[in-house]
Amino acid sequence: MPTTREREPARPAKFSARGVMAFFGDKRVLHGIDLDIPAGEVTAIIGPSGCGKSTFIRCLNRMHELIPGARFEGTIELDGSSIYGREIDPVLLRRRAGMVFQKPNPFPTMSIRDNVLAGLRLTGSLDKTRAEEVVEFALKSSALWDEVKDRLKQPGIGLSGGQQQRLCIARALAVEPEVLLMDEPCSSLDPVATARIEDLIHELKSRYTIAIVTHNMQQAARVSGRTAFFLQGELVEVGATDRIFTAPTDSRTEDYITGKFG
Amino acid sequence: MSDATVRSTKTRRGAGLGERAIELFLGACGVLSLFTTAGIIAVLAFETWAFFREVPLSAFFFDTEWTPLFADKHFGIWPLLAGTFLTSAIAIVLALPAGLLAAIYLSEFASARMRRVLKPALELLAGVPTLVYGYFALVLVTPLLQRVIPDLSGFNALSSGICIGIMIIPMISSLSEDAIYAVPNTLREGAYALGAGRLATIFRVVLPAAASGIAAALILAVSRAVGETMIVAIAAGQQPRLTLDPRVPIETMTAYIVQVSMGDTPADTLEYRTIFAVAAMLFVVTFAMNLVSHRLARRFRVAST
Ligand SMILES: Nc1ncnc2c1ncn2[C@@H]1O[C@H](COP(=O)(O)OP(=O)(O)O)[C@@H](O)[C@H]1O
Ligand SMILES: [Mg+2]
Numbered sequence: 001m002p003t004t005r006e007r008e009p010a011r012p013a014k015f016s017a018r019g020v021m022a023f024f025g026d027k028r029v030l031h032g033i034d035l036d037i038p039a040g041e042v043t044a045i046i047g048p049s050g051c052g053k054s055t056f057i058r059c060l061n062r063m064h065e066l067i068p069g070a071r072f073e074g075t076i077e078l079d080g081s082s083i084y085g086r087e088i089d090p091v092l093l094r095r096r097a098g099m100v101f102q103k104p105n106p107f108p109t110m111s112i113r114d115n116v117l118a119g120l121r122l123t124g125s126l127d128k129t130r131a132e133e134v135v136e137f138a139l140k141s142s143a144l145w146d147e148v149k150d151r152l153k154q155p156g157i158g159l160s161g162g163q164q165q166r167l168c169i170a171r172a173l174a175v176e177p178e179v180l181l182m183d184e185p186c187s188s189l190d191p192v193a194t195a196r197i198e199d200l201i202h203e204l205k206s207r208y209t210i211a212i213v214t215h216n217m218q219q220a221a222r223v224s225g226r227t228a229f230f231l232q233g234e235l236v237e238v239g240a241t242d243r244i245f246t247a248p249t250d251s252r253t254e255d256y257i258t259g260k261f262g
Numbered sequence: 263m264s265d266a267t268v269r270s271t272k273t274r275r276g277a278g279l280g281e282r283a284i285e286l287f288l289g290a291c292g293v294l295s296l297f298t299t300a301g302i303i304a305v306l307a308f309e310t311w312a313f314f315r316e317v318p319l320s321a322f323f324f325d326t327e328w329t330p331l332f333a334d335k336h337f338g339i340w341p342l343l344a345g346t347f348l349t350s351a352i353a354i355v356l357a358l359p360a361g362l363l364a365a366i367y368l369s370e371f372a373s374a375r376m377r378r379v380l381k382p383a384l385e386l387l388a389g390v391p392t393l394v395y396g397y398f399a400l401v402l403v404t405p406l407l408q409r410v411i412p413d414l415s416g417f418n419a420l421s422s423g424i425c426i427g428i429m430i431i432p433m434i435s436s437l438s439e440d441a442i443y444a445v446p447n448t449l450r451e452g453a454y455a456l457g458a459g460r461l462a463t464i465f466r467v468v469l470p471a472a473a474s475g476i477a478a479a480l481i482l483a484v485s486r487a488v489g490e491t492m493i494v495a496i497a498a499g500q501q502p503r504l505t506l507d508p509r510v511p512i513e514t515m516t517a518y519i520v521q522v523s524m525g526d527t528p529a530d531t532l533e534y535r536t537i538f539a540v541a542a543m544l545f546v547v548t549f550a551m552n553l554v555s556h557r558l559a560r561r562f563r564v565a566s567t
Contacts, residue, residue: 010515035557063451063455092457094441105448106452107449108449109471110470118456118467122453122456122463123458123459123462171452172455175457
């Protein structure tokens with residue numbers, strides 16, 4: 001493939017994954033993924049259900065290993081240093097790479113405000129004098145401030161689904177991560193709420209490196225600069241999003257984006 | 263062919279009859295248990311009413327002595343209430359942390375193999391006859407404690423409370439474990455993804471989310487402790503005394519009821535009726551706690567969906 005070189009991202013890699021293999025017990029579900037997530041850009045990961053998208057991004061913040069029997073092989077570097085080294089504390093890594101899940105999961109016993117502050121509290125790093133500032137910053141960054149600023153003391157689960165998901169984004173942003181990993185963040189939301197999250201991703205991409213898993217190809221096309229296509233635990237193709245959607249080099253990518261399967 | 267048809271309808275009708283019979287039988291069982299409960303409440307109410315026609319309510323609630331079997335009769339419920347409170351409080355102070363830690367260990371730390379061994383072992387504690395706990399308190403726990411606390415009486419609230427506590431640990435641990443287990447995993451993941459450690463996740467996210475279930479477990483355990491009879495009848499002393507000192511002999515409401523109903527107090531006397539008044543009191547206390555527990559459990563079910 002003579003053209004691959006010129007399609008390499010111009011930006012430096014935030015995450016750099018090489019030979020990533022992930023296992024659940026004896027079952028291998030990722031078969032050696034080489035993929036860079038460039039800094040300051042949105043990378044979409046697409047592919048049919050069960051192809052290993054979630055598993056891959058859960059390797060990036062070492063959430064994969066929390067599942068009993070789950071195992072990881074390969075290397076992943078963040079800003080050039082390995083995140084799987086023996087001296088690395090996964091807890092510290094997770095503060096650098098926040099995660100937003102498929103279903104909004106605000107903490108049910110906490111108010112909106114406490115949800116935003118949960119990360120700082122749980123890690124014992126909340127500076128009380130800065131609490132109000134952090135809450136306002138995180139809720140403004142997640143475009144939720146105007147809707148909730150008068151009811152910060154009310155429970156987070158009282159919000160609508162889309163608001164809950166933005167609250168979860170605020171919660172992730174409050175710990176000042178460098179990367180946001182989003183695993184199908186809109187899959188449980190209606191089109192209006194989805195559009196709001198997509199707008200939000202556009203606003204956030206100048207400040208954070210974002211990796212978003214989606215099975216919605218229109219969404220990948222709308223929000224991302226680069227797209228990676230996964231199939232059955234392999235990375236089939238990665239490149240600029242408009243190139244992937246207009247001129248895929250692999251016939252399997254073409255079949256997928258034209259809706260022949262998946 | 264017609265033969266077969268007839269036979270099949272016959273068997274079907276036969277099965278229908280059998281089913282009807284079973285249905286009727288089960289229905290009768292349900293009605294019977296309803297009548298039993300109603301009957302108990304009716305007898306209780308009737309006898310309590312009879313009691314309060316002779317003893318004014320004020321004597322029951324404002325006197326500080328309980329001596330209905332003596333010549334100088336006093337009918338103040340407080341000594342018995344204090345005894346029940348004391349043994350139950352000791353039991354809960356012991357059983358709540360122990361049961362909760364067991365539940366946390368079982369649900370968040372133990373391997374599947376460990377769980378398979380530990381859970382039934384723990385539940386065995388609940389299956390030990392309370393008579394055994396009673397003698398355990400009297401002949402083992404009290405002498406042992408007397409080495410540390412020299413002025414501990416041979417009969418006392420402390421060792422009964424401890425043994426009631428041991429008895430209700432499995433109840434607290436197994437119900438709390440259910441509540442903790444019902445906390446959706448997505449909450450744990452949310453906490454870990456924020457960089458929370460394991461302990462912070464358990465104590466600040468999982469336990470609060472399970473709190474109403476745990477509270478329901480606690481209240482059921484309290485009403486079990488309040489209702490415990492045999493242990494206190496054997497090891498606590500049968501001496502109604504208005505005190506919160508765990509070292510001296512006391513008497514609980516349940517122990518008093520046993521004392522009178524097993525003794526030679528003639529029925530249809532005022533002395534005999536006291537046990538119904540005490541039982542009514544006990545009933546009110548445990549019933550109120552069960553109500554609260556149901557409320558909490560319902561809220562907990564709603565919260566976890
Ligand atoms: N907890 C688990 N235990 C065992 N297998 C799992 C688990 N989670 C996912 N898998 C398997 O791993 C593969 C990849 O899953 P996943 O990464 O969730 O796919 P995707 O997010 O692309 O839909 C699937 O075959 C799935 O069945
Ligand atoms: Mg997935």
